[in-house]
Amino acid sequence: xxxxxxxxxxxxxxxxxxxxxxxxxxxxxxxxxxxxxxxxxxxxxxxxxxxxxxxxxxxxxxxxxxxxxxxxxxxxxxxxxxxxxxxxxxxxxxxxxxxxxxxxxxxxxxxxxxxxxxxxxxxxxxxxxxxxxxxxxxxxxxxxxxxxx
Numbered sequence: 001x002x003x004x005x006x007x008x009x010x011x012x013x014x015x016x017x018x019x020x021x022x023x024x025x026x027x028x029x030x031x032x033x034x035x036x037x038x039x040x041x042x043x044x045x046x047x048x049x050x051x052x053x054x055x056x057x058x059x060x061x062x063x064x065x066x067x068x069x070x071x072x073x074x075x076x077x078x079x080x081x082x083x084x085x086x087x088x089x090x091x092x093x094x095x096x097x098x099x100x101x102x103x104x105x106x107x108x109x110x111x112x113x114x115x116x117x118x119x120x121x122x123x124x125x126x127x128x129x130x131x132x133x134x135x136x137x138x139x140x141x142x143x144x145x146x147x148x149x
Contacts, residue, residue: 014030020044025048026048027045043061076099
């Protein structure tokens with residue numbers, strides 16, 4: 001059976017990236033960027049691995065997508081990310097002029113919605129896609145981390 005290319009399909013791909021981050025001991029957030037039903041970039045948190053506070057999943061994916069496309073603008077692209085982007089990532093997404101952002105779980109403390117970070121006027125954002133799966137992965141990570149300390 002052919003898998004339909006929809007928000008759930010692509011969010012599952014982002015969740016796979018989050019699992020990779022989890023296995024590396026990184027906060028499990030994953031992202032993929034899609035154009036015309038094709039994944040052109042993937043990313044997951046690498047802040048611990050790279051000792052770089054800017055190495056968020058979204059930033060990794062934005063850089064990979066820009067390299068793939070040969071330009072800095074991500075018009076007609078959709079970012080699928082397991083957690084609502086933070087203020088820094090929302091700023092980068094603003095400058096990339098990405099067309100769509102689809103996220104899984106809300107970040108009620110550091111997310112761009114709570115902090116009222118502006119996105120590009122043409123960017124459409126939608127949340128709650130596989131929210132439970134994304135939330136559970138984050139909870140599992142932080143429970144495991146607390147138990148190790």
